[in-house]
Every structure is written in C-alpha cells, then in structure tokens.
Amino acid sequence: MIQDLKEKPDSKYLKVIFYSNLIFHGLLLLLVVALLVLSLVFDWTLVPFYICIGLLIASFVIFNLIMPKLEYHRFSFEVAEDQIQIKSGVFWRKIVLIPMVRVQHVQYKTGPILRKFNLASISISTAASQHVIPGLPQSYARELKDIIGEHAKVEEPYEQ
Amino acid sequence: MNNKFKLPKIDILFQLITFIRHMVLPLVLIFINTIKVMPWWGTLSVIGGVLLLLLLFAFLGWRNFYYVFMDDRIIIYSGVFTKKEKTIYYQRIHSVNISQNIVHRLLSLANLSIETPGVGMGKSDGEIRCLSIDKAKYLQNLLQRMGEASRGDAIDKREQLLHSIVANMENSTSRDVVETLHIENVEQGHGLANTAQSLDQNNEHAENIQSAATEVYKETKPEVNVKLDSALMFKSAISSLNLNIVFVWFAGIFAFADDILNVLFPNSTFIDDFFEQLEFSESLIIVIIVTLLCAMVMTWLLSVVFYILKYFDYKLERKGKQIHVSYGLFNRQAIVFNETKVQSIIFEENPIRQFIGFGELKVNIVKSVQEDSSSFSTHIVVHPFIHKNNIASYIAHLMPKRQLNKHEQTEKLPRASIRTYLLLPLILVTVPSIVSAIWLKWYAFLFIILIAIVAVWRLYQFKTAAFSIDESEIKLVSRSISRQTVYVRRQNLIVLSEGATPYQRKRGLRKISFNTLGGLVSTKYVLQGISAEQMDRAKLWLSQYLKR
Numbered sequence: 119m120i121q122d123l124k125e126k127p128d129s130k131y132l133k134v135i136f137y138s139n140l141i142f143h144g145l146l147l148l149l150v151v152a153l154l155v156l157s158l159v160f161d162w163t164l165v166p167f168y169i170c171i172g173l174l175i176a177s178f179v180i181f182n183l184i185m186p187k188l189e190y191h192r193f194s195f196e197v198a199e200d201q202i203q204i205k206s207g208v209f210w211r212k213i214v215l216i217p218m219v220r221v222q223h224v225q226y227k228t229g230p231i232l233r234k235f236n237l238a239s240i241s242i243s244t245a246a247s248q249h250v251i252p253g254l255p256q257s258y259a260r261e262l263k264d265i266i267g268e269h270a271k272v273e274e275p276y277e278q
Numbered sequence: 279m280n281n282k283f284k285l286p287k288i289d290i291l292f293q294l295i296t297f298i299r300h301m302v303l304p305l306v307l308i309f310i311n312t313i314k315v316m317p318w319w320g321t322l323s324v325i326g327g328v329l330l331l332l333l334l335f336a337f338l339g340w341r342n343f344y345y346v347f348m349d350d351r352i353i354i355y356s357g358v359f360t361k362k363e364k365t366i367y368y369q370r371i372h373s374v375n376i377s378q379n380i381v382h383r384l385l386s387l388a389n390l391s392i393e394t395p396g397v398g399m400g401k402s403d404g405e406i407r408c409l410s411i412d413k414a415k416y417l418q419n420l421l422q423r424m425g426e427a428s429r430g431d432a433i434d435k436r437e438q439l440l441h442s443i444v445a446n447m448e449n450s451t452s453r454d455v456v457e458t459l460h461i462e463n464v465e466q467g468h469g470l471a472n473t474a475q476s477l478d479q480n481n482e483h484a485e486n487i488q489s490a491a492t493e494v495y496k497e498t499k500p501e502v503n504v505k506l507d508s509a510l511m512f513k514s515a516i517s518s519l520n521l522n523i524v525f526v527w528f529a530g531i532f533a534f535a536d537d538i539l540n541v542l543f544p545n546s547t548f549i550d551d552f553f554e555q556l557e558f559s560e561s562l563i564i565v566i567i568v569t570l571l572c573a574m575v576m577t578w579l580l581s582v583v584f585y586i587l588k589y590f591d592y593k594l595e596r597k598g599k600q601i602h603v604s605y606g607l608f609n610r611q612a613i614v615f616n617e618t619k620v621q622s623i624i625f626e627e628n629p630i631r632q633f634i635g636f637g638e639l640k641v642n643i644v645k646s647v648q649e650d651s652s653s654f655s656t657h658i659v660v661h662p663f664i665h666k667n668n669i670a671s672y673i674a675h676l677m678p679k680r681q682l683n684k685h686e687q688t689e690k691l692p693r694a695s696i697r698t699y700l701l702l703p704l705i706l707v708t709v710p711s712i713v714s715a716i717w718l719k720w721y722a723f724l725f726i727i728l729i730a731i732v733a734v735w736r737l738y739q740f741k742t743a744a745f746s747i748d749e750s751e752i753k754l755v756s757r758s759i760s761r762q763t764v765y766v767r768r769q770n771l772i773v774l775s776e777g778a779t780p781y782q783r784k785r786g787l788r789k790i791s792f793n794t795l796g797g798l799v800s801t802k803y804v805l806q807g808i809s810a811e812q813m814d815r816a817k818l819w820l821s822q823y824l825k826r
Contacts, residue, residue, distance in 0.1 A: 217773075
C-alpha cells in the first residue's frame with residue numbers, strides 16, 4: 119500500500135468539481151431536451167432520446183457523484199525543499215517526483231467557480247511536462263507558488 | 279557592422295512549393311467543383327488566383343524573414359500577419375542540424391535548424407532555410423563554437439567568432455567560405471592560443487581583425503572518425519530490421535491492392551473464384567507457408583534497401599567538443615552536437631543482431647523532428663554496428679565526459695511480474711480468437727499460433743527486462759521487438775514517475791517511467807513490473823542527488 123502524502127487539496131474543491139460538472143451536464147441536458155422536442159415535432163423514433171438520456175444519467179452518476187470523491191481521496195502532494203511529489207489516480211495509481219531544480223515555472227490559476235470558493239490551482243511546468251495541483255485555498259496557493267519559485271531558483275548542481 | 283541577413287530569393291520558390299503541396303487537396307476540390315458550373319477558363323482563373331495568393335504569401339514570408347547575430351544570441355524575425363521574434367542564446371543551443379532533400383542537394387542548398395529545448399511539437403522554429411550548403415556548414419560549426427565561448431568568459435574569442443560569422447555571411451560567393459573552411463592543420467583546443475601566437479609572430483595579420491577572426495575558424499583534424507565502409511554497411515544493412523518503414527510500405531500496397539487488381543484484370547472474377555474454391559488441404563498450408571516466406575524475404579530485402587538509402591555515406595567525426603554526424607542519400611542530414619548535451623545513450627539490438635552480439639548505438643539529443651523523416655525519434659545513431667563488448671570503450675573514446683558506468687549489478691525483474699507481462703495481452707488475444715474460431719471453424723489453428731506467438735513474445739520481453747542503478751546513472755533494459763538498453767544520467771532526468779495497477783499494487787510491483795529532454799516534447803522511458811523495493815531505490819537515488 120502506498121502511503122498518502124502530507125497535503126491534500128481543500129475539501130471545498132469537491133464542490134467546485136460538482137458545480138462545474140453540473141453546468142456541463144446541464145448543457146448536455148439542454149441538447150437532449152432539444153432532441154426530444156425535435157423528435158416529438160417531426161414524429162421521429164424516440165430510441166435515440168432514450169439512449170442519450172440513459173447515457174447522460176450514467177455519466178452524471180459516475181463522473182459527478184462517484185469519481186470526483188475517489189479522485190479527491192487518492193490525490194495528495196508534498197512540497198519539500200528539493201522535490202515535489204504528486205500522487206494521483208484511482209485504479210492506476212501514480213506518483214510523480216519533480217526535482218525542484220527541474221521546475222521551469224509555476225503558474226497560479228483560478229476560474230470563476232474556483233474564485234467563488236476562494237480557491238486556486240497551481241500548475242508546475244518542467245522542460246518536459248506539466249503538473250497541476252488543483253483546489254488550494256487562494257492564500258495558500260500564492261504562498262506555495264512563491265515557495266516553489268524560491269526553491270526552483272537554486273543553482274543547478276552539475277555532475278560530471 | 280551590418281549583421282542583419284535575409285534568406286536567398288529562391289526560398290520564395292521553395293515556400294510556394296510547400297504551400298502548394300499542403301493545398302493540393304483543396305485545389306483539386308476547387309477544380310472538380312468549379313469545372314461543372316464554369317467554363318474552363320473560369321476554373322483556371324480561380325486556380326490561378328489561389329496560386330497567385332500563395333505566391334504573395336511566400337513573398338511576404340520571405341520579405342519579413344531576417345536574422346541578426348548579436349554577441350550572445352541570434353534573433354530570427356518572421357511572420358506575415360503576426361510577426362514573430364525568436365531569440366536563441368548561443369549557450370542554450372543543444373544541436374545545430376542541416377537537412378537537405380533531393381532538390382536541395384541538386385542545387386547545393388540546405389536548411390539549417392538551431393535546436394533548443396522546450397519548443398514542443400514537431401518543427402523547429404529556429405530554422406534558416408535555403409542557405410548554400412557551404413554557408414550552412416560554416417554556420418553550423420560557428421554557432422556551436424559561439425555556445426562554448428559564451429559559456430566561459432572568452433569575450434575576445436566570442437567577438438572574433440562573431441566577426442568571422444558576419445564576414446563570411448557577407449561573402450556573396452560561397453567560394454571564399456570554402457577556402458576559409460579548408461585552412462587546415464591547427465589542433466583544436468590550442469585553437470585560440472595558436473591564433474594569438476601566430477598573430478604576435480605575424481604582424482601582417484595582427485592589424486586586421488577580420489582576417490584574425492577568420493583564422494579562429496579552422497578545419498580541425500577529427501579525433502574520432504567513424505565511417506560506414508561498404509563491408510560494414512553491408513553487414514549492418516542485411517542485419518537491419520527496419521520493420522516500421524516496411525509495415526508502412528506494405529500497408530500502402532494492401533490499401534491499393536484492390537485497385538491494382540482491377541486495373542490489371544478488369545471484369546475478371548477469377549480472384550473471387552479462387553477464394554471460393556479454397557478448401558482446407560495440406561497443399562493449402564504449403565501455399566500459405568510459401569507465401570509467408572516470400573513476404574518475409576521481400577520485407578527483408580526492402581529493409582536492406584531502406585537502410586542503405588537512409589544511412590548512405592554515414593560519417594561521424596569528433597572535433598574538439600563537438601560531434602558531427604551526417605548520413606543519407608536522397609535526404610541528407612548533418613547534425614552537430616556537444617557531448618555534454620547528450621540526454622541518454624541507447625543501445626538497440628534487433629533479434630538478428632542480438633544473436634551475433636552486435637547492435638546500434640544511439641544518443642538522444644534535443645532536436646526537432648524532420649518533416650519527411652520516417653520516425654518520430656530524436657535518437658541519433660553514433661555507431662551503426664558495434665559489438666556489445668565494445669560499447670563502453672567506444673563511448674569513452676567518443677565522449678570522454680559522458681562515460682558509461684559499469685552496472686555490475688544489473689537486476690532482473692521479480693518473478694511475480696511474469697503475469698504483468700502475460701495476463702492482459704493473452705486475454706486480449708485469446709477472447710477474440712475463441713470467438714472467431716467458433717465462427718470460422720477451421721481457421722482455429724491459426725489462432726493457436728497467434729496465441730503462442732504472443733505468449734512467447736511477452737515472455738521474451740519479461741526475460742529481457744532488467745534494471746540497474748550505478749552511482750549517477752540508471753540503466754533500463756526493455757524490449758518491444760528489439761532489445762533496448764537505455765543509460766540515463768541523474769542530471770538529465772527531469773521527472774520520475776511511479777505507477778501501479780491494482781494487480782501490481784497487490785503483488786508489490788511498480789511501473790517506473792522517467793522523462794528526459796529530446797523528442798517531440800520529451801522522451802519517456804518506461805519499464806513495467808519492477809519490484810516496489812527497486813522503485814524505492816530509484817526514488818531515493820534521485821533525492822540523494824538533490825540533497826547534496
């Protein structure tokens with residue numbers, strides 16, 4: 119069993135995912151309703167509508183009620199002086215180790231829903247990859263951004 | 279000093295051809311759709327208009343493209359509507375590459391690309407097109423030297439180099455450049471000192487910075503020199519399995535097979551008849567086997583031809599700190615890189631070569647992927663055919679600063695991970711096989727062969743896989759079809775990842791993967807099914823280095 123790392127996103131982040139997924143599913147629902155209306159007006163078969171509504175409900179249950187909780191539960195991270203560790207994945211679990219000296223830049227991001235809950239995300243870029251730590255309290259995210267930025271400045275040890 | 283340069287005018291033509299090549303399909307569509315509703319001259323004028331527009335674009339692209347040499351960087355300006363300004367610091371250059379396609383070769387022109395990490399997908403954006411081949415070679419050399427000079431505090435040297443670049447770029451005839459290229463017999467390393475000495479002794483030259491500058495650049499004798507002579511070429515070509523290219527070729531044939539047969543035998547039904555008359559018999563098995571054998575021989579012959587075309591006139595030279603590699607008959611590539619910019623070393627043995635103990639030695643460097651290259655790999659071959667026992671000494675000779683560690687304790691994978699290798703692929707093959715066997719009856723025996731092949735292949739992969747950490751270097755051995763041994767220094771490792779499926783977690787197994795620079799965005803090396811303990815050691819190994 120892989121141990122959890124020290125830190126986790128804010129628990130309010132679950133609500134953010136819930137609302138953003140809700141909006142997404144709401145838009146899909148509008149499309150499905152449009153399909154229903156068209157089907158009734160033009161007297162088409164209702165089978166596609168049933169399939170779509172079924173898929174929509176399944177998707178809502180899986181991606182809005184079940185997966186976010188599991189993902190949140192499995193996500194943890196740790197920022198140390200020399201490296202950042204991020205653990206994620208529900209079935210295929212993954213740990214990423216990012217040496218501080220490899221960090222090229224850190225980005226502080228926040229969207230409308232995240233802002234509503236006073237949350238923000240940090241994204242860490244290396245020359246080869248990009249990693250996101252989502253849903254941190256805004257003040258902490260800023261602090262973390264500065265901490266990583268400070269550590270990343272360290273002169274690269276050169277081994278020959 | 280004017281250090282601003284433009285591309286030669288012929289670039290307009292090359293760009294136009296590139297545009298047309300990308301636009302062929304839309305142009306054909308326009309043609310087909312307009313010919314129905316318009317008279318022929320209407321259609322022609324529409325197409326002519328489009329071509330004129332493309333020409334205008336090519337011209338504007340050429341007019342807005344210029345590059346400037348500064349003492350620590352080169353700036354490339356480009357763009358028609360959105361103007362782009364790309365700054366490349368000499369120090370950041372990982373490799374400088376020259377590529378020529380067949381037309382370039384006929385006109386002795388070349389494209390020069392200056393490679394820096396982090397550019398991303400595909401094409402390099404530090405490309406200077408259609409230089410004369412001599413100028414391209416000259417720049418290729420000097421840009422790398424500028425990088426070295428920027429690293430130290432050799433400001434004088436840098437200035438001299440800059441002068442010499444500008445002086446030579448201004449020479450409109452390439453002949454002068456060629457002459458400067460061939461001043462010989464100055465040993466690298468003493469280069470600058472020698473120049474200084476000769477300057478003191480020779481007052482004629484001392485007054486003239488320009489000529490001094492040109493003297494800095496001299497053709498130095500290569501320290502390491504590998505050439506693919508005909509015997510070695512023959513050996514490596516016949517043992518090469520260029521499977522990917524051959525598969526593409528065959529896929530093309532199969533895609534057109536129907537059309538070709540229709541053209542060759544119009545209105546004939548004998549192929550359908552042939553398949554209808556097929557019955558299971560011993561002679562049919564023989565026919566199948568003979569067909570397969572013929573296909574294999576064809577594949578092999580093709581791979582020999584492709585290999586020869588690709589690596590024709592392969593040359594590797596080490597001059598000072600720079601390693602020069604060039605190869606190719608129709609599409610010629612010339613790559614120059616610094617040994618310290620090597621991200622990883624790869625030794626690849628296909629089954630035939632592995633049997634006789636030979637393999638191909640490659641290095642991964644930061645380089646964009648050429649448009650017409652057959653693979654997306656940025657691995658550069660540094661020896662096409664070398665015995666496995668000679669790798670270490672060869673690397674020591676080629677790249678003294680990047681020697682291989684011994685790796686005396688190379689570990690195999692834990693036995694439990696056999697299942698990681700076997701289980702999923704076998705399920706993926708067996709289930710459809712059983713279903714089709716029930717449907718297609720006698721073909722069942724083919725599926726048994728298929729299952730056996732998959733099982734043997736995966737077992738072979740498991741047996742090959744190995745893992746080792748030796749001081750500052752990690753070594754992974756894995757196999758797709760060819761056995762691939764990767765050596766990566768700790769300092770070149772960017773991100774290390776650990777993965778585990780539910781099954782692997784239960785058995786204490788892990789998947790290790792790490793990224794280095796090079797490749798489309800980066801190059802990822804993966805090994806399935808190492809033990810959790812080995813994984814922890816890898817993590818510890820990385821953090822120890824960071825703590826120092």
